[in-house]
Amino acid sequence: MNTKFDLVIVGVGGQGTLLASKILGRLALNAGLGVKVSEVHGMSQRGGSVITHVRVGQEVFAPMVPLGQADYLLSFELLEAARAAAYLKQDGVAIVNTQRISPMPVVTGAMAYPETPEALLDGHRFEATDALRMAIQAGNQKALNLVLLGMLARHLDFSNEAWYEAIGACVPRKTLDVNIKAFDMGRMVVDQ
Amino acid sequence: MIGDKITAAAFGIKPEKEKRLMLGNEAVAFGAWEAGVKVVASYPGTPSTEITEVISKLPDVNVQWAPNEKVATEVAFGAAMAGARSLTCMKHVGVNVAADPIFTAAYTGVSGGMVIAVADDPAMHSSQNEQDSRYYARAAHIPMLEPADSQECADFVKLAYGLSEQLDTPVFLRLTTRIAHARSQVEMNERADVPVKPYQKDVMKNVMMPGMARKRHLHVEKREKFLEEAANMMPINRVEIRDAKVGIVTSGACYQYVREALPEASTLKLGMVYPLPMTLIRDFASKVEKLIVIEELEGLIEKDIAAAGIAVEGKSLTGIQGELSVEKLRSIFKGEPAPQVEGVEDLPARPPVLCPGCPHRGVFFVLNRLGLRVMGDIGCYTLAALPPLNAIDACLCMGASIGMASGAERAHGKEFSKKTVAVLGDSTFIHSGITGLVDAVYNQESITVLILDNRITGMTGHQQNPATGLDIHGQPAPQLNLEKMVEACGVKDIQVVDPFDLAAMHQAVSGAVSRDEVSVIIARRPCALLSKQPIFALHIDGCKNCGACMKLSCPAIERGANGVSINPALCVGCGMCVQVCPFKAIKSGEEA
Numbered sequence: 001m002n003t004k005f006d007l008v009i010v011g012v013g014g015q016g017t018l019l020a021s022k023i024l025g026r027l028a029l030n031a032g033l034g035v036k037v038s039e040v041h042g043m044s045q046r047g048g049s050v051i052t053h054v055r056v057g058q059e060v061f062a063p064m065v066p067l068g069q070a071d072y073l074l075s076f077e078l079l080e081a082a083r084a085a086a087y088l089k090q091d092g093v094a095i096v097n098t099q100r101i102s103p104m105p106v107v108t109g110a111m112a113y114p115e116t117p118e119a120l121l122d123g124h125r126f127e128a129t130d131a132l133r134m135a136i137q138a139g140n141q142k143a144l145n146l147v148l149l150g151m152l153a154r155h156l157d158f159s160n161e162a163w164y165e166a167i168g169a170c171v172p173r174k175t176l177d178v179n180i181k182a183f184d185m186g187r188m189v190v191d192q
Numbered sequence: 193m194i195g196d197k198i199t200a201a202a203f204g205i206k207p208e209k210e211k212r213l214m215l216g217n218e219a220v221a222f223g224a225w226e227a228g229v230k231v232v233a234s235y236p237g238t239p240s241t242e243i244t245e246v247i248s249k250l251p252d253v254n255v256q257w258a259p260n261e262k263v264a265t266e267v268a269f270g271a272a273m274a275g276a277r278s279l280t281c282m283k284h285v286g287v288n289v290a291a292d293p294i295f296t297a298a299y300t301g302v303s304g305g306m307v308i309a310v311a312d313d314p315a316m317h318s319s320q321n322e323q324d325s326r327y328y329a330r331a332a333h334i335p336m337l338e339p340a341d342s343q344e345c346a347d348f349v350k351l352a353y354g355l356s357e358q359l360d361t362p363v364f365l366r367l368t369t370r371i372a373h374a375r376s377q378v379e380m381n382e383r384a385d386v387p388v389k390p391y392q393k394d395v396m397k398n399v400m401m402p403g404m405a406r407k408r409h410l411h412v413e414k415r416e417k418f419l420e421e422a423a424n425m426m427p428i429n430r431v432e433i434r435d436a437k438v439g440i441v442t443s444g445a446c447y448q449y450v451r452e453a454l455p456e457a458s459t460l461k462l463g464m465v466y467p468l469p470m471t472l473i474r475d476f477a478s479k480v481e482k483l484i485v486i487e488e489l490e491g492l493i494e495k496d497i498a499a500a501g502i503a504v505e506g507k508s509l510t511g512i513q514g515e516l517s518v519e520k521l522r523s524i525f526k527g528e529p530a531p532q533v534e535g536v537e538d539l540p541a542r543p544p545v546l547c548p549g550c551p552h553r554g555v556f557f558v559l560n561r562l563g564l565r566v567m568g569d570i571g572c573y574t575l576a577a578l579p580p581l582n583a584i585d586a587c588l589c590m591g592a593s594i595g596m597a598s599g600a601e602r603a604h605g606k607e608f609s610k611k612t613v614a615v616l617g618d619s620t621f622i623h624s625g626i627t628g629l630v631d632a633v634y635n636q637e638s639i640t641v642l643i644l645d646n647r648i649t650g651m652t653g654h655q656q657n658p659a660t661g662l663d664i665h666g667q668p669a670p671q672l673n674l675e676k677m678v679e680a681c682g683v684k685d686i687q688v689v690d691p692f693d694l695a696a697m698h699q700a701v702s703g704a705v706s707r708d709e710v711s712v713i714i715a716r717r718p719c720a721l722l723s724k725q726p727i728f729a730l731h732i733d734g735c736k737n738c739g740a741c742m743k744l745s746c747p748a749i750e751r752g753a754n755g756v757s758i759n760p761a762l763c764v765g766c767g768m769c770v771q772v773c774p775f776k777a778i779k780s781g782e783e784a
């Protein structure tokens with residue numbers, strides 16, 4: 001059982017990244033592990049870059065993952081994955097939604113969206129998928145969270161029951177089925 | 193107090209010590225609730241807002257949003273003076289607004305315990321400055337506690353109420369963003385049954401005229417001397433001896449960074465950052481070869497220790513800018529620089545933006561078009577300072593837009609105001625814009641003020657305010673009528689305009705700035721996140737790629753080589769781009 005891991009979740013304000021960290025926190029707590037989660041509220045939620053840190057272990061001190069120390073990077077957007085590249089440790093895994101959301105400098109034409117931002121993650125294990133499309137298939141684009149968590153679940157040792165319990169505790173009852181479906185789809189993702 | 197007994201279970205809190213993962217802010221809320229707090233009055237401000245939001249959902253507490261931090265503090269003080277445990281919460285700059293009652297409340301003291309929770313924002317994640325609220329504790333002679341995780345948030349609030357009542361003083365609880373917005377485990381407990389003490393008239397204690405205040409000032413000094421001594425014995429000031437080479441004095445989030453980056457170092461963890469336990473510090477210093485203070489922002493603790501004649505280092509190593517972190521400490525103390533990835537610096541930045549359908553957009557588009565100088569203010573609309581709107585010249589503090597416009601007119605004469613406006617939000621106008629408007633009318637300025645009434649306090653995450661007609665629980669409340677308020681300030685030229693109607697806005701603003709009197713335009717339209725516009729498809733047909741619509745700075749409009757496209761997932765159909773397109777190439781669903 002990996003009882004100690006550091007994870008960084010990145011995305012664009014408004015994508016709902018906080019649900020993923022909530023589920024992970026619950027999962028760790030249920031397993032009797034120590035956990036700290038550091039969130040971003042306020043200014044950066046208005047469509048800006050957002051980052052959440054999740055640290056699991058027997059004894060966790062700082063709430064933020066130090067650069068170069070993340071075991072996993074969970075990214076809701078391609079450019080944001082590249083921006084967070086320095087968080088991953090050498091053998092860290094990047095789990096990435098391939099969706100591209102243009103930031104304002106790109107929207108206005110002042111800058112171009114990089115063609116292959118994922119190049120900055122070269123040397124790391126890189127698992128990418130169009131998680132948004134899968135979430136829509138599962139029944140709701142907001143279930144994007146769960147697709148990515150499903151992909152992450154393959155790397156962690158928590159049981160299915162533990163995951164389902166944590167998901168059930170964190171999502172509204174009426175969206176549970178869609179979320180579980182999205183989670184299961186994430187676990188089936190074939191590496192691109 | 194029958195209610196107090198049953199409530200814990202009723203709200204899903206099990207009597208056995210349940211553990212929950214909580215934000216520091218939530219833990220402060222639960223801690224205060226468990227301590228029997230009766231009255232909570234606050235004004236929102238990141239990173240403090242959730243304390244009040246969370247406590248508003250718990251039973252048997254009177255919780256309210258006040259118009260600003262000064263009023264919030266006065267309400268909390270009134271409750272404490274009258275015998276109840278009270279709480280007020282604010283961000284660091286809120287203390288500036290509340291400083292007047294706070295400094296004198298230190299003299300009167302309290303009857304029921306009073307806690308002032310203040311959240312600092314090192315690195316300015318959501319703030320306009322990096323001021324250090326620990327200075328207020330020193331300046332006002334009020335004790336200040338600083339927790340280092342969520343459990344301590346809950347524990348320290350309870351301790352703060354005890355100290356407050358025992359020492360007859362308000363007590364500060366200081367948080368920083370990384371404590372307020374980090375989740376860790378907290379043990380849940382029952383609510384204590386703390387009856388409200390009977391009200392007692394006590395003129396010598398509560399009427400601060402010079403004669404009485406001189407006596408109370410003696411009390412303040414005596415209390416502080418007592419606490420300076422007691423601090424040496426308080427378990428929350430904790431010495432942990434490890435390696436004797438380096439001893440580190442630290443508190444709050446910094447303690448966590450130190451434990452992780454320098455696990456071998458001995459530490460003195462301060463739970464109370466004012467007043468300092470100088471005997472304990474001296475003793476700790478004698479046990480280590482070198483004494484270092486690790487604190488964010490100002491070097492306050494370091495200076496006090498140095499002033500006591502103890503050799504110490506600190507700010508020469510860590511500096512005063514931004515927040516500290518594990519990697520910063522590793523770099524400073526171990527020469528291990530944080531890893532970097534080449535190319536990250538060159539990626540397009542992703543600054544926050546006004547949401548699609550935001551009513552503020554129309555106002556700033558028009559102001560930009562008219563080429564006006566804009567004295568700005570603090571709220572979502574401050575984002576209009578960024579390109580491509582580029583429509584704000586100055587932003588200082590809440591409510592300052594109006595005073596700045598008046599001052600600029602005084603400097604340059606009335607003509608200046610024909611090319612200048614002040615812009616502020618509804619919550620900001622009520623917070624501290626009203627007095628500026630009274631001043632402008634009274635002193636016969638000719639300024640134009642735009643009140644962006646999006647019917648909510650937006651920036652901090654949608655809190656109700658006196659103009660929304662709802663209270664903190666979402667229940668109907670008397671609604672402040674902004675038009676009548678403005679009229680009562682003496683303004684005669686008042687217009688209410690829909691900011692989606694760009695032509696009307698253009699006309700209203702050009703008219704208002706040209707007049708030799710104070711003009712107010714209320715731009716009224718609810719926040720886009722609260723009232724989803726009916727979605728009607730926007731098409732593009734015949735785009736000449738002229739870029740006119742790009743000036744709206746709308747995240748839903750994107751420009752390519754062959755023209756613009758509209759992202760249907762983001763567009764809410766506000767129709768501003770339809771009005772802006774010179775070739776009528778953007779068509780709304782109805783026309784199409």
Ligand SMILES: Cc1ncc(C[n+]2csc(CCOP(=O)(O)OP(=O)(O)O)c2C)c(N)n1
Pocket residue numbers: 235236237238261283285286289570571572573590616617618619620621644646648649650651652
């Ligand atoms: C003294 C002070 N208190 C609180 C804040 C935090 N704050 C920043 S903007 C804002 C509210 C703005 O609301 P409003 O004026 O209605 O504008 P909106 O964001 O809705 O556009 C608050 C409370 C602050 N910056 N300064």
